[in-house]
Amino acid sequence: MSRAPQPHLAPGLVLLAGLALALPASAPAASGGAGAGRGDRIVLTGIVRDFREVSEYRGHPDFERYPCRGAGHYVKIVDDLLDDEGKPTFRTSGCLVRVEPTDALGRSIIIPKDYIETYSGDAPGAWDCFGDHEDDGEYQGPVSVTGQVNLNPNNNPDHEFALRLPDASTITRDDLHATFEGYDGEAQYAFFRPKGNGNQNGLVFDGVAYELRNGAQYELSAASMHVRIYNDKMRNGRAMGHWWMEVVSASNASLWSSYSNDDQDHSYAHSDYGDSHVCNSVYPGGGAVYSPTSLASWYRDIIGVNVAKNVSISLVRDPDTGVYVFDDRTDPEYAPRGGFFPIDNELYGNSPESAHNFHFTYEVRAKFTHKEDSGRYFTFEGDDDVWLFIDGRLVLDVGGIHGPVAQTIEIDRLTWLEDGKDYELAFFF
Incomplete structure (x- = not known):
């Protein structure tokens, strides 16, 4: 390969x-x-x-x-x-x-x-093999995640989006058109580049807020994940506003990002969170392969x-x-x-x-x-x-x-x- x-x-x-x-x-x-x-x-x-x-x-x-x-x-x-x-x-x-x-x-x-x-x-x-968060004695295992992401596609490559569903079908940025009815259900994996910084976007890891950066690349996977894709302004059955992804719940979740969020304090029980965040908090090892799903393809x-x-x-x-x-x-x-x-x-x-x-x-x-x-x-x-x-x-x-x-x-x-x-x-x- x-x-x-x-x-x-x-x-x-x-x-x-x-x-x-x-x-x-x-x-x-x-x-x-x-x-x-x-x-x-x-x-x-x-x-x-x-x-x-x-x-x-x-x-x-x-x-x-x-x-x-x-x-x-x-x-x-x-x-x-x-x-x-x-x-x-x-x-x-x-x-x-x-x-x-x-x-x-x-x-x-x-x-x-x-x-x-x-x-x-x-x-x-x-x-x-590095172990599971070997530098963090307080770490208790995989995290739970909730929160929302402003997708705001508008055919802008800086704000890409793809959601993979359990049946292997996908919802992508191209699907978020005026007549799309949205989605509310289970998902396996989400790839996104959000619109706006932490004042508009944010996820919550084990109860602690984590800000997202405008245009940065993120990949979210979980053993179990429920998401909702919706538009914040619907008129006569047509989407007139911004598209959002709400992570209703995600368990045994991991988030990979294209940067390390060093400027945010993660001392709350994840002293090495910047590293585990990049390395994948569910799967032990050095991050040479992202996940079982990625390798399977x-x-x-x-x-x-x-x-x-x-x-x-x-x-x-x-x-x-x-x-x-x-x-x-x-x-x-x-x-x-x-x-x-x-x-x-x-x-x-x-x-x-x-x-x-x-x-x-x-x-x-x-x-x-x-x-x-x-x-x-x-x-x-x-x-x-x-x-x-x-x-x-x-x-x-x-x-x-x-x-x-x-x-x-x-x-x-x-x-x-x-x-x-x-x-x-x-x-x-």
Whole structure:
């Protein structure tokens, strides 16, 4: 996945596969399955999904969003097992790696897992999960929220608005026209840039007022949220005044903002509120991913959130080592582009003032036949989020916005695999 804030880094992608991959007989090419290995080349076909960055209308909260604990290699963003749909699921907002775990050869490996065999010479590394508001002993858990926001759309991009409902439908700024009847009901998530400062806008967190800034960007999510969208001047069934969003109630809520409200005193039981406010007060971790809902859309086709197309890459066999390699620095298609940019000038288009489209994910699946004691391995190196699952279990964990990070899994460490049987390899970038 490419999602780094400015300045952009080229989404470097190096895959080393010391194993043969094959197309499952039942998987049609259009499904995003892998292409077949043939001699000196393996062609993998996967699905690229394109997203808008967070600052754009209907933008995704994870693109161009900087982790509140800083850039770096994050682990434990996803669960160790794929869900029933074969997709990664949210675990935390990330644990920041302080020391990379390594094997006896000095290669970086995944942090210890009870289903991956440990070898002599392995070093477990170190990582920081931050805990829930570790600097605030008085903090008692997720917050409740009420309040109101002046939306005042008037086709002004400075005052964007989008509300996602439980059925995955949305109400956006474009819906707030003269004949819109308003909304009163449940919601999952709200994105807004309010009109006016604290004298017009404000939310109340656990009974304490929190002022909102004119035009600043906010994202509100909650386990349970009831909102009301209304116009303050209705005449003959037509909206003649300003549109407002009232947060009637929200429990287990979190608010992310584009700034830290350092000028407001939060000593009332949230001594680190400015940090927890930015990091997400519901989900522990370093803020590498916004929420379960945001992560769920990375590898699913969702109308209005992403658009997709199939993209193939070729792993070429190194005649000296027998290892199949894809390296965007030497690949004849991607080296001239300066990196793995498969959808430049396509789908939602390039990033603002850029020659590249940075905001995408890539999902590839393939089959391989396990051979015990074969010395096979899979290595990834790059500067974007990557998770590799074999037989539905996480074996490479390279999350976060970071510089180049490499990680290797030796297939013989996966002792539950049976000799001669076929297994799926699922790669999420």
